[in-house]
Amino acid sequence: MSEIEHRQRVGILGTGYFGRALAKRLFFSGYDVILGSREPDRREISPNQDVLYDIKIVSVQECIKSAPILFLAVHFEHVEKLLKEHVQLLSEKILIDVSNRKIPSKLTSHAEEIEKLFPKSRVVKAFNVISAYAMENDYDTSSKQVFIAGNNREAREIVVDITKNMNFRPVDFGVLISSRRIEKHPLRLFPEWRFPIIFAVGVFNGWLLFLIYIYYMFESFYNWEQLSIKVMNKAVCMTSITTLSATYLASSFATIFQLYFGTKHQRFPRWLDTWLKTRKQLGLVSYLLVTVHVIMSLLTMSPTYYPPWYHSTRVRIPANLNSTFEFQRITWMNWKGEATSLVGICAYVVLSLVCVTTFPSVTDKLNWREWRFAQSKMGHAALFLSVAHVLVMAIPVWMKHPDVVYKSIFFVCSLLPWATLVLKFVFMLPCINRYVMKIRKGWIKGEECERHKMNRGYTAVDINNGTPTQSQDVSSIPENVMMLRKI
Ligand SMILES: NC(=O)C1=CN([C@@H]2O[C@H](COP(=O)(O)OP(=O)(O)OC[C@H]3O[C@@H](n4cnc5c(N)ncnc54)[C@H](OP(=O)(O)O)[C@@H]3O)[C@@H](O)[C@H]2O)C=CC1
Numbered sequence: 001m002s003e004i005e006h007r008q009r010v011g012i013l014g015t016g017y018f019g020r021a022l023a024k025r026l027f028f029s030g031y032d033v034i035l036g037s038r039e040p041d042r043r044e045i046s047p048n049q050d051v052l053y054d055i056k057i058v059s060v061q062e063c064i065k066s067a068p069i070l071f072l073a074v075h076f077e078h079v080e081k082l083l084k085e086h087v088q089l090l091s092e093k094i095l096i097d098v099s100n101r102k103i104p105s106k107l108t109s110h111a112e113e114i115e116k117l118f119p120k121s122r123v124v125k126a127f128n129v130i131s132a133y134a135m136e137n138d139y140d141t142s143s144k145q146v147f148i149a150g151n152n153r154e155a156r157e158i159v160v161d162i163t164k165n166m167n168f169r170p171v172d173f174g175v176l177i178s179s180r181r182i183e184k185h186p187l188r189l190f191p192e193w194r195f196p197i198i199f200a201v202g203v204f205n206g207w208l209l210f211l212i213y214i215y216y217m218f219e220s221f222y223n224w225e226q227l228s229i230k231v232m233n234k235a236v237c238m239t240s241i242t243t244l245s246a247t248y249l250a251s252s253f254a255t256i257f258q259l260y261f262g263t264k265h266q267r268f269p270r271w272l273d274t275w276l277k278t279r280k281q282l283g284l285v286s287y288l289l290v291t292v293h294v295i296m297s298l299l300t301m302s303p304t305y306y307p308p309w310y311h312s313t314r315v316r317i318p319a320n321l322n323s324t325f326e327f328q329r330i331t332w333m334n335w336k337g338e339a340t341s342l343v344g345i346c347a348y349v350v351l352s353l354v355c356v357t358t359f360p361s362v363t364d365k366l367n368w369r370e371w372r373f374a375q376s377k378m379g380h381a382a383l384f385l386s387v388a389h390v391l392v393m394a395i396p397v398w399m400k401h402p403d404v405v406y407k408s409i410f411f412v413c414s415l416l417p418w419a420t421l422v423l424k425f426v427f428m429l430p431c432i433n434r435y436v437m438k439i440r441k442g443w444i445k446g447e448e449c450e451r452h453k454m455n456r457g458y459t460a461v462d463i464n465n466g467t468p469t470q471s472q473d474v475s476s477i478p479e480n481v482m483m484l485r486k487i
């Protein structure tokens, strides 16, 4: 028996761009591939690639007959015409629909329509999220997800195995109705980035207007020439800190919500759900802004831009005649400049590490505890260092001019980060943390009472004399005359 005969046979209907890419990938993944075409004699599969010599192109009918698993690499609108004569032959076959839509639909999916056309076949939706280019040229795809849906569990499992063998990551979406979501997927345009970007742009504009008011309208602090880098850099810094706080504030809001309802099973409101789901993107936007802030700061790192960060000395030059010439010379950075830079560098390094742990290749290698440590502990540490970076600059100014504390931009932009850190600290207090953990493990406020009422494992005891009550129906006894004791 030749090596090819050992392989499991799969058929591909359609010899277009995707069909050929699929054929190559399946062949390299160890399958015996056969292609079905309307005009088999006029099609050739990659004449330049000898390795694909064994892939035969046959008629549609022959392909259906000889393969139990068939990929439909045909545009949806041609499926009915191509296969309507073969309904009987297609009975019990696994039909993998890879088609994509041009317009999303909430009411139906291509895969569901195909199942209606061929009710005796086992239709599975898969591979529509992989481009023909990636299918053919990219083999390092173990983290690329392939969403799978189908009403027949066995067929789904077979497709899951094929997906794994092709070095993709299968994600089982369950029954075929989920194919509506799967078909919507390639039509999306960065939906998870929409909220973080709108948020960051809004916050940036807010801070910029505030700075323009403070520095140009309230008092003439800077020259308009300094708007592009000096003032903009402050707005970028303030936006990045606000966005980083928003990244971590979401989980505190979720905790407050769970504490209020005493359960983790209550659905979050839509706004909180969106916020929670976009935390990663919010964090990455914040990281991008911090990077811009670092570059802008390096560009302007000079005594002229940051005079409070440098020592200044007065140089006197004796005059030849009857007066002395004196000028100021700014030299080394003072402790304020060095400390602010150091804390800023530390914040940037820690945030970079947090950012690296969001890469799928790194996430895959971390266990749950390590991932939580990186995302939660190190993330909050980065937020703390960012606020510290601002405070090192601010505190000497506040000590000199206590009256301006509440008006200073340092104070205003630190409010949200402090609120975030304080909330995190409060939820870490053992008395609260224990309660939160109980809820997260599935405990439900009031459930015990319900359980008592159902008489499961408890007996009702008269509160006045401690004797068990006669009644079997505990719910009929007033709460104020009985207590419940575990049996
Ligand atoms: N291209 C891509 O990157 C991706 C494509 N897909 C999906 O894969 C399917 C195929 O796409 P693709 O390969 O790019 O398309 P092509 O147009 O390149 O190929 C379609 C093939 O379908 C066959 N076919 C059968 N009936 C007809 C007909 N009536 N008119 C025209 N062709 C017909 C043809 O093969 P023959 O002439 O040999 O019969 C043709 O080569 C589509 O449903 C698409 O949505 C999914 C993910 C990515």
Ligand SMILES: [Fe+3]
Pocket: 237, 293, 297, 344, 389
């Ligand atoms: Fe800074």
